[in-house]
Amino acid sequence: MQQPIAILDSGVGGLTVAKEIMRQLPRERVIYFGDTARTPYGPRSSDEILNFTREIVDYLIQYSPKMIVIACNTATAVALTDIRSRVSVPVVGVINPGARAAIGRTVTGCVGVIGTEGTIKSGAYEQALRELTPHVQVVSEACPKFVPLVEKGNFSSQQTYDTVLDSIGHLRSYPIDTLILGCTHYPFLTDTISEIMGPNVTLISSADETAREISTILQSSRKLASNENENIPFHHFFCSGDPEIFKTIAQQWLGEQIKLTPVVWLVPCIS
Numbered sequence: 001m002q003q004p005i006a007i008l009d010s011g012v013g014g015l016t017v018a019k020e021i022m023r024q025l026p027r028e029r030v031i032y033f034g035d036t037a038r039t040p041y042g043p044r045s046s047d048e049i050l051n052f053t054r055e056i057v058d059y060l061i062q063y064s065p066k067m068i069v070i071a072c073n074t075a076t077a078v079a080l081t082d083i084r085s086r087v088s089v090p091v092v093g094v095i096n097p098g099a100r101a102a103i104g105r106t107v108t109g110c111v112g113v114i115g116t117e118g119t120i121k122s123g124a125y126e127q128a129l130r131e132l133t134p135h136v137q138v139v140s141e142a143c144p145k146f147v148p149l150v151e152k153g154n155f156s157s158q159q160t161y162d163t164v165l166d167s168i169g170h171l172r173s174y175p176i177d178t179l180i181l182g183c184t185h186y187p188f189l190t191d192t193i194s195e196i197m198g199p200n201v202t203l204i205s206s207a208d209e210t211a212r213e214i215s216t217i218l219q220s221s222r223k224l225a226s227n228e229n230e231n232i233p234f235h236h237f238f239c240s241g242d243p244e245i246f247k248t249i250a251q252q253w254l255g256e257q258i259k260l261t262p263v264v265w266l267v268p269c270i271s
């Protein structure tokens, strides 16, 4: 069986990246881990996030992936360098791809970034954006209430609208023309965020650019799946929390049935 691409996130957010990888690279087999028992990562300490990410990578490595995708901005900010030093396969994060996409889009040079407390506090997007364009103006906002809504499947209720308005409504007073959804959960709220920010603000999710980066890496290392004679590969999902809600959200988002294996951590959840 061909080697899979391993994708991880604190919960269902990384499915936004997984879906784009499956779309751009339909021959690739994907394994996905959502750490739903310990979501959200955003308010946690760097040490906790680092340990959780290592633990998931250690779990996924038993499936001999050809690449690891940290489809979580919070874990990318804290753990990307560490994970790269621990494994022998390429490891891709979601922050640089998102920053690249935003710089390619902005005309006013004023870019908004919304993300978890951890991601915003790390300053990782500001740094990535400034490395690309030193004079870019960056307006950042942490939105800690978004991930719990998404994990409950609450994408478009009045409560969701009010929460999003309350969290990012004030960003409309800046000359932002490009808003980075700096958390992989946020594309689930695209309709609401877009309604609040208005038609002149382009929303950037890193999924598209991340999938392109993966494709380039696999192509240059000659690891792209080219199995024309084999059937389309089956994907395999794992989650550490309630399997029913994960399955419902994943199947709805991906538009297909999924194979899901619940994983119970031996180490109890730290809250």
Ligand code: DGL
Pocket (backbone or CB within 6 Å): 009, 010, 011, 013, 014, 039, 040, 041, 042, 043, 071, 072, 073, 074, 075, 116, 119, 147, 182, 183, 184, 185
């Ligand atoms: N989806 C993740 C991110 O991109 C993590 C959200 C969370 O668990 O707080 O940051």
